[in-house]
Amino acid sequence: MYLTLEIAKTHLLAKPKQTIVAMMGVTFGIGMFIALISLMTGLNDFTESLTMTSSPDIHIFNDVTQSRPSILSEMNPHGINLVYHQKPKNETPKLRNASEIVRLIRKDPRVWGAAPMLASQVFYNYGPVQLNGNILGVEIMEEDKLFDLRSKMKSGRIEELLTNHSGIIMGTGLARKLNARLGDRVVITTPQGYTLTLKIVGTFQMGLGAIDNVRSYANISTAQAILQKTPGYITDINVKLKDLHQARFIAGELQKSFRYKAEDWETANSTFLTGNKIRNIITYSVSITLLVVAGFGIYNILNMTIHNKMKDIAILKATGFSGNDVRQIFMIQSLVIGLVGSLAGLLIGFGLSVLISKASFPGGDFISLDHFPVQFNPRFYLIGIVFGVSTTAIAGYMPSRKAAGVDPIEILRGQ
Amino acid sequence: MENVLITHNVNKYFYEPEKFQVLKEIDLTVRRGEFLSLVGKSGCGKSTLMYILSTMDSDYEGELEIAGERLTGKGQDALASFRNQHIGFVFQFHYLLPEFTVLQNVMIPALKLKKYSRGEIESRAIEKLKVLGIEEYAKKLSSKLSGGQQQRVAIARALINDPDIIMGDEPTGNLDSYNTHLVFDIFRELTHTYKQTIIAVTHDSEFARNSDRVVEMSDGKIITN
Numbered sequence: 001m002y003l004t005l006e007i008a009k010t011h012l013l014a015k016p017k018q019t020i021v022a023m024m025g026v027t028f029g030i031g032m033f034i035a036l037i038s039l040m041t042g043l044n045d046f047t048e049s050l051t052m053t054s055s056p057d058i059h060i061f062n063d064v065t066q067s068r069p070s071i072l073s074e075m076n077p078h079g080i081n082l083v084y085h086q087k088p089k090n091e092t093p094k095l096r097n098a099s100e101i102v103r104l105i106r107k108d109p110r111v112w113g114a115a116p117m118l119a120s121q122v123f124y125n126y127g128p129v130q131l132n133g134n135i136l137g138v139e140i141m142e143e144d145k146l147f148d149l150r151s152k153m154k155s156g157r158i159e160e161l162l163t164n165h166s167g168i169i170m171g172t173g174l175a176r177k178l179n180a181r182l183g184d185r186v187v188i189t190t191p192q193g194y195t196l197t198l199k200i201v202g203t204f205q206m207g208l209g210a211i212d213n214v215r216s217y218a219n220i221s222t223a224q225a226i227l228q229k230t231p232g233y234i235t236d237i238n239v240k241l242k243d244l245h246q247a248r249f250i251a252g253e254l255q256k257s258f259r260y261k262a263e264d265w266e267t268a269n270s271t272f273l274t275g276n277k278i279r280n281i282i283t284y285s286v287s288i289t290l291l292v293v294a295g296f297g298i299y300n301i302l303n304m305t306i307h308n309k310m311k312d313i314a315i316l317k318a319t320g321f322s323g324n325d326v327r328q329i330f331m332i333q334s335l336v337i338g339l340v341g342s343l344a345g346l347l348i349g350f351g352l353s354v355l356i357s358k359a360s361f362p363g364g365d366f367i368s369l370d371h372f373p374v375q376f377n378p379r380f381y382l383i384g385i386v387f388g389v390s391t392t393a394i395a396g397y398m399p400s401r402k403a404a405g406v407d408p409i410e411i412l413r414g415q
Numbered sequence: 416m417e418n419v420l421i422t423h424n425v426n427k428y429f430y431e432p433e434k435f436q437v438l439k440e441i442d443l444t445v446r447r448g449e450f451l452s453l454v455g456k457s458g459c460g461k462s463t464l465m466y467i468l469s470t471m472d473s474d475y476e477g478e479l480e481i482a483g484e485r486l487t488g489k490g491q492d493a494l495a496s497f498r499n500q501h502i503g504f505v506f507q508f509h510y511l512l513p514e515f516t517v518l519q520n521v522m523i524p525a526l527k528l529k530k531y532s533r534g535e536i537e538s539r540a541i542e543k544l545k546v547l548g549i550e551e552y553a554k555k556l557s558s559k560l561s562g563g564q565q566q567r568v569a570i571a572r573a574l575i576n577d578p579d580i581i582m583g584d585e586p587t588g589n590l591d592s593y594n595t596h597l598v599f600d601i602f603r604e605l606t607h608t609y610k611q612t613i614i615a616v617t618h619d620s621e622f623a624r625n626s627d628r629v630v631e632m633s634d635g636k637i638i639t640n
Contacts, residue, residue, distance in 0.1 A: 315504075315506075316512075318510075319499060320499020320524055320527050322492040323492070412506055413466065
């Protein structure tokens, strides 16, 4: 073993240029793999966490636009009925018995939390200008449990809302537009045309312009007052699960038992998730292509080396080296190329990832992002080195086997 | 004197392009310390016989015994390690490993055998180089030496494990007359001083004439023994 190692070392060092070129193929492949996958998973995680901040695992609401059987078909079930352009019934989006539903859902051991909610369109008055927006009436502590609101507060504390009935927690984007600060009062106009003065007790930033620029949180009772509804008027229930991958299944159950539309996050965010999948597919296929190309490079170089070393192989076998020893000599060479190349690739991949994560990438008004999100996950580096070494092992195995099978007589007497 | 190599009734066939018997009932006995030349016209089968004697070709009928060990029917790996210990080779071309120094080339078969420590192997290798008068080139890359010097390194390599037999396939075939004489004198000295057995295939009639014993082959048979 030691002797084959020494011979392999001498072979590698005798042609340093060729060895380095072979290593660079692997290095480049692994480096790009690391950089690509770090960036892509960083992006995926970023979009996923954004998505999860803005959407609950399961959203229960009264879908009044859901198509329903026409009255005609109810009256005349066996006839041929044609109803063109049926409109929805005039019913409120209220969830009946909402507090009871919330209580039942919270009992479910798979559920982390359930928060009743009430949303209203409002106009925020900024002098003569009215800005379109909405107010969410929530149980603030439960909302925090679901969406970790506390960590997104830019000023004020969420507890302030509990003690302040006309208080709101406003999105930072909206506050900036209104030129309002913590403690300021803002005047809103309700859909029914009343005006109301509310006090800003906090500001939050989700990082998503679509939310930060339009939304405020208020107590449920405040929202009910805005809409001039009775206490108990709830339009939505947000549910967070312990395991979010069960959402689709549990949503179906909830929809069946409460007869209200229950939408899971995967359905609500299918475009986001499709994007994630496509990015993953691209990342892996590009990386694998790079590595396969590097593998062919190694195969080629080793094949050439072995072709040039036929006489050496023959004399080694004549003087007592077995086929196994010869295979070892060339396998060691390809593994050393693979290992050193992969390690260098990991370094370069890490360097590239650091560079990318430092590159500025302004997200504009819609996403609060100033650098590329890059994930530094040791797992990628492990995959990289395993992948790099196994590719070179496979690429080196075939030529090495050929070398092991060389018949020394053919070479030695052929001349 | 004891017999170091015995063959009994060795037959060998080639199957390409058609079945053809190259060796016919070869019975050969070589004594220890003999300097034997194997001669004959091209195609008479002398090289084929030598490769069977060297154990590299195991595709034959009959029996082969070297140093008291029956080798017929052994596996490739067993034969390889047998060659390592018992047989040294000198070919028409030197077949040194070009990336290694002269000393390393001589040492490699001994490092493979692992009978001695690395330090002992090195001093033994230098000793062999001294016998052949090339110890001053020990640290040079083998590819930098002249043809005659390289052939002498090859002989040193063949000697390093104190083999029972040295086999030569046209060992002087590629050398000028000066180096041919030199190599021949080395062979002579090895047999006379060190009782080294040598079997060499040769075309060189002078080389053959001066060896201890000449075996002449024709059409796959031994005609003069």
